[in-house]
Structure formats: structure tokens, C-alpha cells
Amino acid sequence: MIRFDDVAFAYGEGAPVLAGATLDIPPGLTLLLGPNGCGKSTLLKLAAGVEKPDRGRVEVDGLDLWMEEAKARRSLAYVPEHPDLTPYATIGEIVTLVARLRGEPLDGVDRALDFAGVRALAGHSVRELSMGQRRRAVLACARVGTPRHVLLDEPLEAMDRLAREDVLAWIDDLVGCESVVLVVSHDIEPFAARAARAITVRAQRPVVLDPLPAILAERRSRLEEMARPASGLA
């Protein structure tokens, strides 16, 4: 369970992105939906402990992310949209670091690299890699051990069909193991059937959208509506 308790956050002196956000994210797949800039990725960063709330608490299984930093993050895996890995390390070193910090055996490193399809690149420094390869490296880090809270920002972006299927199968496994999976994606179709709930951010507060099928139906009808004038012109 990930819990936001009266969380407020702004980037520097800018306008608040979240104010008084209170939310429980239980096990299962939760989709984070909404237009660009509404605060989806910020909510994910706060849940991952990458950004620190200006006010309030973020808890992972009852552990405060900022009071019990290492312990609370032990079960977390975060895959950002734009991976910002340190440039002078190799992929192998980064995945090994993650395994050490999570207290996982190092033989899981190769499995994680295999899953992400970057085992052949293990000795390459991050500077040598494309953005897609960096994303795969971060995905490999997320696969180390058995994280129970997985936070994915646009996990299917820049992925080929096979890789997308692997990621979706992994999400199915996680959901089957009662893990908390929080996904930000503009591409909701692959996740809609798997999602237990959806959340958006409106007026600086998270809003649970319930039920999910209604959102999907609305999106589909909107797509059909958009397609209609085009077919009319044809």
C-alpha cells in the first residue's frame, strides 16, 4: 500500500502541483491518467521518493519515505520516462548496485539484464547508450529482486512489440503477486483490461476515477468521434 497523507508539492517557487493530496494506492494495477502537465509524473516521483513533499507524508507499507529512507525504498522499483543514469557507470555496475542495495543475490543481475535485453551491453557505459537502451537498463534495475511497489512512467514508450509483451507479462505477474503497480501512460488500451482502478490529478488533488471501464468507453467514443469527420471527408 502506498499512502499520500495531506501532501503538498511545488517545483521551487512555482505554482503548486499538488496541495492537500490524500490518497491510498492498494495492491493491483492503478493507472494514472490525465492531460500533459496535470501532475501524473510528479505524483509518481513523490511515490518513488525522487521528489520530497513540501508538506505531508508519503508512506510505503506504513514506512515514511523520508523518515525511514532506505527501509521504505527497499520494496520500491521506479522506471522514469526519461532515465537519468549517471554517465560514467556501466549498465552492469548500475544493476549490481541496485541488487546490493536491495540485499538481493548478485546472480539475479544477469536475469534482470536478460529480461530487459541488455545483457550484451552490460559492460557499456551509460554515455554510449541510446535513450531506448537507457530505458531498458532502468527496466532491468526494476526487475532485480521482487519489488512489491512498482512505479512505471510510460513503460511501453519506445519499446518494440516483443519488449511490450514482456513488460505486460511482468505487470501481470506483479498483479498476480498482490504487488502495487502504478502506471502513467497515455496509451491506456494495453492496461485497461488489467487495471483495477484509475487516478487523475484535478485542481492539485488526486481523484480516483471509478469505474475504469467507463473511462475506456469514453476514450473509445472520443476516438470514434475524432475519426468520424475524417471518414466523412473521404
Place this chain on the structure above:
Amino acid sequence: MAWRALGTRVFTAAWGGLLPLGAVALFLANNTLTALQAGLAVRLGGGAALVLACANIAEPLAARRPAWPWSRSLPWSAARRVIFDACLIAVPALALVAITARLDSGAALPLAAIVPLVAFRSAGAMRRAPERGMGAAGDPLSWSA
């Protein structure tokens, strides 16, 4: 990773601290000073050397191994990350304390005592470097001044 980012720069950056110590050595060789005056001169030169070395290491480290926000999601504390960086900065700085001790052992003791403080200050400054006009070196230099 920090070591790979810096390489031998960690030593060349620390050599910058030799300049004040060299100046102090020349000052001692060319002037007739009491023990107290000599001790104060060595303490001043050693302090300048220490701050210069720490600032010189922090600056390229902040530039070559920029802030890595994703790593904050890993199970290690911010304090642990700062301690790692402070140790990397402190080790070459201790070499300068040893050189200072060759000039005046009494002056080296208070200098050794402030090594952790300057190293932590420099490691902390690296995290704030992107938001500052002065970079990572500016903080320890302005603070010590």
C-alpha cells in the same frame, strides 16, 4: 562511479592545494619568525590549501557526475550518498594535512579536525551546484572566506 567520473583528476585537483603550502614554505624560509608566528602562518596556509583542494575536487565531480535523481528511489539514504562523496573528497585532502604536519605538526592538528567539516560542506555543495551560479566550488570557498 565517482572514481571513474574523476579518474586521476582527483589528485590533480588536490594539487591546487599545494600552492598555498608552497607559498607558506617560502615565507618560512625567507623570514625570521617566532614559533607562534610560524605556526599561525602554517595554519593559515594549510587551511587555504584544504579548502582549495576540497573545492577543486567537488567542482569537476559535480560536473562529470551530475545529480542523479533516479538514484533517490533506491534503498539508500541521502546521508549515505553524501558520506560517500565526503570520503572521496577527504582522502586527498588528508594528504595535504600530512604535508602541513611536515611544516608544523602543531598547526596540522586543528587542520585535521576540520577536514570532515570541509569535506561534508563540499559534498553538500555538489547537490546544490545546478541551482547556483558559483557551482560546487563556490560554496566551500565563500563559506571559508
